Amino acid sequence: MANPASHVSFLPPILTFCGAAAVAVPLFRFVGLSAVLGYLAAGIVIGPSGLRLIGDPESIVTVAELGVVLLLFIVGLELKISHLWSMKRDIFGLGFAQLAVTAFCVGGAAVAIGFTPQAAFVTGIAVALSATAIALQMLGERNDLQTPYGQRSFAILLFQDISVVPILAILPLLASGATTLEDNSLYDRLLKVGEAVGAITAVVLIGRYGLNPFFRILARSGAREVMTASALLVVLGAALLMQEVGLSMAMGAFLAGLLLAESNFRHQLEADIEPFRGTLLGLFFMSVGMSIDLALVRENWVLLALAAPAVIFGKTLLLTILSKLFGATWRDGLRSGILLCPAGEFAFVLLPVGAGLGLITSIDAQLVTALAAITMLLGPIIATVLERVLANHIASEPSPEFENMQTQEGERSSRVLVIGFGRFGQIVNQVLLAQGIDATVIDRDVERIRDAARFGLKVYYGDGMRLDVLRAAGADKAEMICVCTDNPEVTNKIVEIIHENFANARSFVRAYDRIHAVALMKMDVDYQLRESFESAIAFSRAALEELGATTQEAAAAADDVRKRDIARLILQKEGGTMGGAELVVGAKIEPEPLSAPTGKARGLSAETRDILGEGV
Incomplete structure (x- = not known):
């Protein structure tokens, strides 16, 4: 018989996470800061570099990443394919320009301080990507996702998520040695591409023709818990399928949400998923905070003290200029730039892959990881301060796209x-x-x-x-x-x-x-x-x-x-x-005339006269 204590061994870390969130998040919100900062700070405190209440942060990363997956599913639910197509200029134009220009600048700086070209490429891409979870969480808190700058920011984030797939495919080609190229023959690479296309096709066909009848059958049962379980089945199933063929789990969830955006069950699905999304997303932010190695930060504090502000202000400046070139106002460009200046979640995926392929040394990968985590900590603080400055000192003027924004909001x-x-x-x-x-x-x-x-x-x-x-x-x-x-x-x-x-x-x-x-x-x-x-x-x-x-x-x-x-x-x-x-339950009001009767009631049959109490 199993030891009863073994069944509750998972409770201490859960209680630790819940307690840390319950203390940190209200405290940060009370002083007017984002809840994201509360989660990040809580992760630092309970992690290996703090009180060491959680000894192995890697053990929760996989579960925590589900928060990002569910977030992208809900974002997909709120979009229409027609509207997504109308954003193609911002997605593939501005999104590509931001990623390419930022990666080139960061990579050039990395070469200047002694990184190899391969390591500089990995570093540039990892830092150029932005924190999808943080940006969308802050847009949601401000209720700004449907504004022009919110839509542009989302378009850039969407392109970044899509670009992770080819980036992961390119990294092995950059690895040193001929064995990597031999092991990845043309046939193998074509096979992987075919698997990816097949998986996307399967998700599209099932989402287009199978999900509505499926949910209709479940809805007839009237069991709420079955609808919730089925919603999680759809999201996590699509995410797992994408991961199995080498694509992003977040991309699979987003695609599933996008296909259900026109469904009659959209609002119920969103309501069922929302509690899981919020909890797991908070866990993800805490895992990022726990990943910050304070010992490594102390050893390289001069370099990081220079690099973190340079990344934040550099990315902000580049995106502000690029947004202006794509038709945004300076103000909206600045808001997008500061929102997307932190490095992204995929930095924690690309850097270990690059280190495993020999593109970047383990020490350098840890250093860039710490830099990415610090930008994720500082970025929301600067974004919150900037929003207050803009609100207090810049007159509120309609954006050139105000009417378009209203149309999108109406959709x-x-x-x-x-x-x-x-x-x-x-x-x-x-x-x-x-x-x-x-x-x-x-x-x-x-x-x-x-x-x-x-x-x-x-x-x-x-x-x-x-x-x-x-x-x-x-x-x-x-x-x-x-x-x-x-x-x-x-x-x-x-x-x-x-x-x-x-x-x-x-x-x-x-x-x-x-x-x-x-x-x-x-x-x-x-x-x-x-x-x-x-x-x-x-x-x-x-x-x-x-x-x-x-x-x-x-x-x-x-x-x-x-x-x-x-x-x-x-x-x-x-x-x-x-x-x-x-x-009185079941009571009835006796009807009364609204106008005075002109005569006395008369029964026209014996039965009626008996009911009315009239004499014979």
Whole structure:
């Protein structure tokens, strides 16, 4: 029988990570700094160079890298292929220019201090790459991903992630000795290229034709945990497939997210993945902090003290100039430059590979690794300070691409969020579409989603009572949230979530009946309407017109009833005429005439007269 203690041996490091994050991150956020800095600082403190609470940082790196994988998946979910194509100039133009020019400059500096050409190439590429996780995390914290500078920054990061694949293929060709070239024959290299193309094709075909039916079947089961497990299966499966054929795991996850960006299950998938992404990404940042060897830093502090600022300011200057050449303002170019100045996560991949191939010595690789980690620590600090300076001393002026930015923003977040796509919600959405307002719609009924797809409406699978689903659907940016669900308890729960978390959005709510309408008024919704009231008003108005009343007379009668009903609702809200009936489960309000009757009721049959208590 296994020792019970062996089953909890994994708890101390987990508790260490959680405790370090719980202390460091709130502390850094309290003083106005990025959460990324908190994670990095926590990693330094608990790592081998600090308190040594974690003795082997390498043991968590593989798990921590999953945070970057999940981050790229969510980024892919938020993009459309059409929009990605529209960014091709920034991706392949600005992205390539940034990587090539920066690598050349850094590599030239490395040769100047005594590095071999091969070592200088590895160093230049490793330092030229930027920290995707840090940049996207900071853009998310600022809510700037959809701004012009945020889009350019993302385009550069995307090109860098794509370029890692050919870079890893080039390194063996640079290795000294003929054996490397012999071992990597033309046939072997073509075979690897074929495997990579086949893997990408498989992901595209499965994502295009298989994932929607797969998630539709799972959604019918109604089991949330199965949807979560399946979301992780898709992300990690695509990432593992890419890694097996020599590509980037992050690239596989991004591709999977991109293929699901148009899916009806996008918001639910994003909500399911988000908790794992945040936790693992924090773990990744802590692993970077733990990788900083303070002993090596002390031994080479003069060189690193000169090199780290040179890299940060040099990369910032180069990218600012290149961004300007590609149409950005000086301000946006500076913001992109300082955001992308830290070295990237792939430096920790390229440098060991280069050392293993003999392109760079082990000592030099450790030194460049320390330099990369220091830039990742200092970069966010400088970026935070710069943002404050720009906010305080530079007048806020519209960017030349402001209108384009608004268009892109509109593609991702709607002005209106409609929860519930039944018979009521469908009509609401049709009216909005008639005025060119493309709402985001959430519903849990798979058949409704399929029906909506037939006439071009965008309806996403999700539970409107989940805060994470509402956030993923853009509730924090919506001007109005229409709650069109038909269950009063569900509706009330959603209204409570809206008022607690999305106070800026106006709440328009479908009421089930009069008691529910009064309850919603007490919850201070901006507008409520009983589901059958206006249809009955319209019906009776048409009846009056058919009976000979003029259009004006029928409209006046309908308006009079509507006003009287609103007045009575207000009185009932204050508790005057309902007598507490709304507090009784299943209670009904006895209907009362809004106008004084002109005569006494008469039963027309014996049974009716008996019910009314009339004498025979």
